[in-house]
Amino acid sequence: MKHALQIPLIATIHATEYGRNNGLHNDMQRHISDIEWWLTYEAWRVIVCSRYMYDQQKQVFQIPADKLLIIPNGVESRNCTEYPASETGLQVLKRDHYATPDEKIVFYIGRLVREKGVQVLLESASKILHHQANTKFIIAGKGPYLVELKRQARRMQLESQVYFTGYVDNDTKNTIYNFADVAVFPSLYEPFGIVALEAMAARTPIVVSDTGGLAEIITHGVNGLKVYTSNANSLADNVLHNMLMHPQSATRMAERAYQEVLEKYNWSNIARQTVKLYKDLKDN
Numbered sequence: 001m002k003h004a005l006q007i008p009l010i011a012t013i014h015a016t017e018y019g020r021n022n023g024l025h026n027d028m029q030r031h032i033s034d035i036e037w038w039l040t041y042e043a044w045r046v047i048v049c050s051r052y053m054y055d056q057q058k059q060v061f062q063i064p065a066d067k068l069l070i071i072p073n074g075v076e077s078r079n080c081t082e083y084p085a086s087e088t089g090l091q092v093l094k095r096d097h098y099a100t101p102d103e104k105i106v107f108y109i110g111r112l113v114r115e116k117g118v119q120v121l122l123e124s125a126s127k128i129l130h131h132q133a134n135t136k137f138i139i140a141g142k143g144p145y146l147v148e149l150k151r152q153a154r155r156m157q158l159e160s161q162v163y164f165t166g167y168v169d170n171d172t173k174n175t176i177y178n179f180a181d182v183a184v185f186p187s188l189y190e191p192f193g194i195v196a197l198e199a200m201a202a203r204t205p206i207v208v209s210d211t212g213g214l215a216e217i218i219t220h221g222v223n224g225l226k227v228y229t230s231n232a233n234s235l236a237d238n239v240l241h242n243m244l245m246h247p248q249s250a251t252r253m254a255e256r257a258y259q260e261v262l263e264k265y266n267w268s269n270i271a272r273q274t275v276k277l278y279k280d281l282k283d284n
Contacts (some may be wrong), residue, residue, distance in 0.1 A: 011043035015191045049192040050213035074265040080201035093175045099136035107180035111145030117186035123232035140165045177202035182243040200257035204248035223257035
C-alpha cells in the first residue's frame with residue numbers, strides 16, 4: 001500500500017519475536033523476525049511504547065535513532081474503577097466470592113504465557129504464606145500456560161490458596177482490583193506493561209519485575225515496588241514486608257501512582273503526540 005499509493009508508512013512496534021523468545025532459535029522465529037524487520041525498514045517512522053523497546057529496535061533491527069519515536073501507552077482512568085451493579089445491571093460481585101474476610105488478596109491478571117512470569121509468583125507463594133498464612137492468590141486470565149500453572153500449584157500444595165478465575169470481563173477485573181491488597185506483575189519480558197497502568201488507575205498497590213517497560217513505569221518505593229526478575233525470593237519479600245505487612249505505606253504509593261497516571265499516561269496527551277507525528281510527516 002505504501003508503494004502503490006505513494007504515501008508515508010508509520011509502524012508501531014509493541015513487541016518483537018527476538019524479545020519474546022530471548023533470541024531467535026528456529027526457522028519460524030527467524031522468519032517472523034525478518035518480517036518485523038521488513039516493516040520497520042519500509043516505515044518512515046517507527047513508534048515504540050518505551051525506552052526499552054527503543055533500545056531493542058536499535059539493537060535488533062539497526063533502526064537509526066531519528067526514525068524512532070517513543071509514545072507510551074495509556075489508560076482511561078475512569079474505566080479502571082468499580083462499576084456498581086445498579087448501573088450495569090450485573091450481579092453484585094462481593095469480596096467473599098474470592099476470599100474470606102480475613103484473607104489478604106494478591107492479584108494477577110494477564111495472558112497466561114511463560115514470559116508473564118506467573119510461575120515466579122507461585123514460587124513465591126510458599127514464603128508469603130509462611131509469614132502471612134491468610135493470603136489468597138487470584139490469577140485471572142487465560143492462555144496456553146494455564147495447565148502447567150495449575151500443575152505447579154498442585155505440586156506445591158497451593159490449591160486452596162490459589163484461585164484461577166479464567167477470563168474475566170472489565171467489570172469483574174475492576175472489582176477485584178478494588179478488593180486486592182496488591183497487584184503483582186512478575187514478567188520476564190514486558191515491552192510496556194499496560195496492566196500496570198490499569199492497577200495504578202484503580203489505586204491498587206503494585207509490585208512488578210524490574211524489566212522492560214515495567215521498570216520505566218515504576219519508581220521503587222515511590223509509586224510501587226520493583227523486584228529482581230525471575231527471583232521468587234525478592235518477589236516474596238517485597239510483597240510481604242512492603243505491602244501486606246505495611247498497608248499504609250502501600251496505600252501512599254498507590255495514591256502517588258494514581259496521580260501519575262492522570263498526569264502522564266492519559267490518552268489526550270498520547271493522542272496529541274501521535275497526531276503531531278502524522279502532521280509532521282504530511283507537511284514534509
